[in-house]
Amino acid sequence: MTAQSSGRLLVHGALALVAVGFVTPLAIVLSASFSSESAISAHGYSVVPQQFSTTAYKYVLGDPSAIIQAYGISILVTVVGTSLSLTLMAMLAYSLSRPEYRLRRPLSFYVLFTMIFNGGLVPAYILITQYLHLQNTLLVLILPYLVTPWYVLLLRTYFSQLPREIMDAARVDGAGEWRIFTRIALPLSKPGLATVGLFVMLLYWNDWWLGLLYITDDRLVPVQLYLYRILTNIDYAASNSQLAGVTGDIPIQTVRMAIAVLAIGPVVAAFFFMQRYLIRGITLGGIKD
Incomplete structure (x- = not known):
């Protein structure tokens, strides 16, 4: 075995250990959500469920219509918000990247x-x-996050690094700025757009703060706020001695893990579809003028 092969094997081994370190906490959370409360209290957390139980999910999903509606609100806000936000920030960033x-x-x-x-x-x-x-x-869940300055500057840097020769050739052929932006700049910037789009999607999906401030109608509650309310009610009941008899039947630890799984599940799924763009786009580079 050559020195180069040994070094490559060592790097791959180190990266594998890092990957296992990142995946293990997620596996423990998923395992705990399917474990019984008594097993966690007696044996602690583990990668494999102990005394398999779906009690936590039955408690969280006790009102299926409410959580389905909350998921629908979050999906709608995330899709519409991410699309509009990425469109506006891309147009603004492209304008800022043009020296002329x-x-x-x-x-x-x-x-x-x-x-x-x-x-x-x-x-x-x-x-x-x-x-x-x-x-x-x-709209109150969409408008505040439409334009994020940091992402605008990242996209501006990406647009400014595109080959100017291609755009100059398109101008010579009679193409306008809008045509250059839609037919040349955007296709060449897919990694950067996908990376920023993923970050914006996470911002919309994980947001519960705007709902807490501005939403009092239960029909418009996003899923993160809905799960936050469940967790808050459980913590309050657990800390109130007068409700000790009530909380005795609530699997507090496993419910917390089930809430975490329901909150991050769609995000993890989206990551697998966009990871190849994320790896390329994460090297957007420093901000330059």
Whole structure:
């Protein structure tokens, strides 16, 4: 065995150990969600379920219509929000990446300024509820995350690294900026767009804060907020001595694990479909002007 083969084998072995280290916690969470409460209390957590039980899922899914509706709200918000957000940020980033664009520097400063400073929670709450009247609407779950300055700067860097010769040749052939953007820039930027799209999707899917602030209608509750309410109710019941008799029948530990599985399951599935773009797009590079 040559030194090069030995080094490659060593690197692969190290990466395999790192992969096992990342996967093991997920396997433990999944195993605990299918274990009985008594087994976890007696033996602790393990990779393989002890005393297989679906009690935790029966408790969380006690009202199937409610959680299905919550999943529907989250899926709708995630799909619509990610599509609109990626479209707007890509158009803005492409404009900022063109050196000949006259408003490039003022807009870049504006994007950078909003990344560092913001109006604060109270002004934002007053604006959304008193002036825009978006409380208890799906728009309030979509609009606040439409444009994220950091992702705009990442996409700008990616667009600026595209070969200018191709775009110059397209201009000579009579193509306008919109045609160059849709037919050349976007196809060449699939890794970067997929990476930012995955991050934006995670942002929308994992969000429960906007729902907590602006949603009081149970029909518009996203799944993360729905699961958060279940977890909060369990923790409150467990900490209240007057409810000790009630919480005795609730599998508290396994319910927490089941909630985690239901919350991250769709995200893990989406990662497998987008991982090849993520690996290429994660090397977007540093921000340059």
